[in-house]
């Protein structure tokens with residue numbers, strides 16, 4: 001049920017999402033600023049009131065603090081745009097944002113009483129590239145209660161360099177309306193295609209969820225042209241799935257940083273996040289990665305071939321839920337078992353080390 005009050009109770013699943021947002025923006029702002037981007041933009045398209053009923057911070061406050069409370073101040077100019085349709089909530093947010101102290105290079109604009117669908121294109125166009133000015137890297141957080149997320153807006157973001165989206169995909173809500181055959185225009189708008197209709201006849205809930213997930217992921221990759229898309233599934237304490245987060249970017253470092261944020265989300269036991277990009281093989285984010293699975297993925301990909309450590313790392317980062325920090329132990333195990341043989345290693349190399357990422361490694365075929 002959607003809350004009707006101005007502020008509402010923070011649910012554990014929202015807290016988990018906030019933790020990911022905080023960690024990501026804490027990394028995003030300094031990386032881009034130090035990467036010589038003079039200007040960054042953050043848009044919270046469904047901003048909410050900025051606080052929850054027990055005093056917990058909402059996403060706009062979290063994102064703003066992630067930028068202004070850095071140990072080393074961010075040099076780039078940072079513009080925040082907070083869009084919130086409900087005027088009581090946007091007024092509340094204005095008070096919350098007013099309590100923060102922004103350095104002169106950081107600004108926040110609240111688009112109160114305005115809908116994301118109408119306001120985002122205006123905000124987006126105001127940063128369009130012109131001669132002598134390129135579009136600033138923009139992070140767009142799309143976090144509705146429902147599913148009024150025009151795909152055309154997502155396409156805009158992903159067609160620009162260094163721009164990315166984090167989207168809450170409330171599949172339960174989507175599923176409910178879909179099975180009632182309601183709001184076809186909104187669904188065309190959400191998916192950016194008409195193919196969701198094939199999901200109406202899928203009766204098994206699990207299969208329907210997989211269908212909707214895969215369709216949205218396909219659209220982000222193929223129709224919006226995102227180079228990297230990862231999805232994350234959130235389960236609550238009853239182990240039922242609450243929502244998916246979709247992250248889409250064209251930037252490899254962005255992909256690495258969102259994975260780092262995911263792997264570091266504290267486990268309170270009340271919720272769990274897993275990588276759901278491949279729904280047949282969901283990987284739980286936990287303190288210790290499942291290296292047996294990673295080993296299977298690496299061996300499955302490279303068995304019988306010769307590759308460099310850097311090619312293995314690329315595969316791990318781009319095509320699996322695991323991180324660049326996870327695979328070297330797997331290589332050590334394989335080398336220890338004589339299933340991985342270094343070819344012409346440097347004379348001073350210690351067994352089980354892969355500092356020379358261009359060294360060729362042979363994956364022995366299974367005997």
Ligand SMILES: C[S@@+](CC[C@H](N)C(=O)[O-])C[C@H]1O[C@@H](n2cnc3c(N)ncnc32)[C@H](O)[C@@H]1O
Pocket residue numbers: 014045046047048049050057058059060083084085086089114115116117143144145148
């Ligand atoms: C899930 S809440 C956002 C929570 C917030 N992002 C956070 O994490 O603290 C969704 C918010 O979107 C607002 N909203 C609903 N429809 C909207 C629309 N079309 N455009 C912008 N905001 C909208 C609601 O009033 C609500 O405050």
